[in-house]
Amino acid sequence: MTRFCSTLLHSRAGLAGFVLLAVFVAGAALAPWLHLPDPTAIGLRTRLSPPDWIGFHPLGTDPLGRDVLSRLAFGGRTTLAVALTAVVLGAVLGTAIGIIAGFLGGGIDRVLMRVVDIQLAFPLMMLALLVVAVLGPSIGNVIVVLAVTSWNRYARIIRAQVLSLREREFVLSARAIGASSPWIMVHHILPNVATPALVVATLELARIIVMIAALSFLGLGVQPPDPDWGQMLAEGRLYISSAWWVVTFPGLAIVLTVLGVNLFGDWLRDYLDPKTRSNR
Template identity: 75%
Template sequence: MARGSRCRLHWRRGWLGALIGVTLGIVAGFTGGWVDAILMRLVDMQLAFPLVLFALLVVAALGPSLTNLIIVLGITSWTQYARIVRGQVLALREREFVLSARAAGAGSLRIMARHILPNVMTPVLVVGTLELARIIVMDAALSFLGLGVQPPTPSWGRMLADGRVYITSAWWVVTFPGLAIALTVLSVNLLGDWLRDYFDPKARQ
């Protein structure tokens, strides 16, 4: 499978975490109070648990499949989005345009959807790019252990697992899938750094 197709597949796997994280981050930051406290404690609890071990437990319980892998990658990546978005919303909810919308009679859902959400999409885009690299590595790790996508769907991690027995006689069988993972992750990280600098006015200067 071409590298572009692989990246598009990983983007589809990462959208669930972004959807959950952005939604909960906006709700936590805009609502505040006990809702914010509960959601942030959930974030702290998940961050305190090893993500790879958590992914292994969930995939082992649900079974290896593309659908289950999407669920696992989604529920292990939402915390980063939630923390970033919450911080942005805490600053935005006291801005003049939000106060004006509230004074005009706009409800909380309308304010969050029409005024808050568009203003947090830039950091979400940057975080999503950086999270894509982590998803690629975790996908390869789970596939290497036999808990990722199943044949006939191609996977770099499974290629590494199948080729390790030939590493002494046919090194290229393992080397090229490993290089593909490394180069893809490096490219995605560089893209994330570029987006972060591009959207930061101080960095552009």
């Protein structure tokens, strides 16, 4: 842990990404305890109030008079919770399929990889729109769609790792003493592919945050009255010229969160790379 912190502090990009990510995660996690206004409370008398940095609405209000700062904080809870859940489900599914395909090989490998190739042939956003349109817009359906459209990335990378690991001495030794394939996959293969899976999950988080915002912007993601960054962009797009703060702040939240995830993910990839660590 000491080496992790020390290395992070010496990386400007990695530290900047960590700080950005920590700010938004902390803001979302602590939103219920920050004594913010109700994010769904409508106040038509104060609609489209400009930012008042020392007043009751520091980031202004939206077309329905709802506090923008409060909706950003609570919308972050929704966006990040959905994104993290989808990433975890996609990582678990993709890693399991990658390990099975790479370790067992043969017909199972060919079938699973053809499924991956077929899914990769479809534009992910189009596939997500189709599935959500059929199943109906809801948080649960969005999570399922995002997990189903992201597992293939893990599967291909993990499979490539397993193809080399299954010929290593520790796997051959486990086979020689009579260990079963499931036991070897869980106790020997999985710990050795956890690091690349973690790196992929970190970078995949940024893409999924953007997809959540896009689905909500189109009305197929998080549904009102629950706040969401993409939904806030959609509601304020007609007021760009007259009330810039309505779309600027949720747009900045998306951009800065994705930037933070990408910067931290790039640093984490380099940190966990044995070749990079050996040169430090």
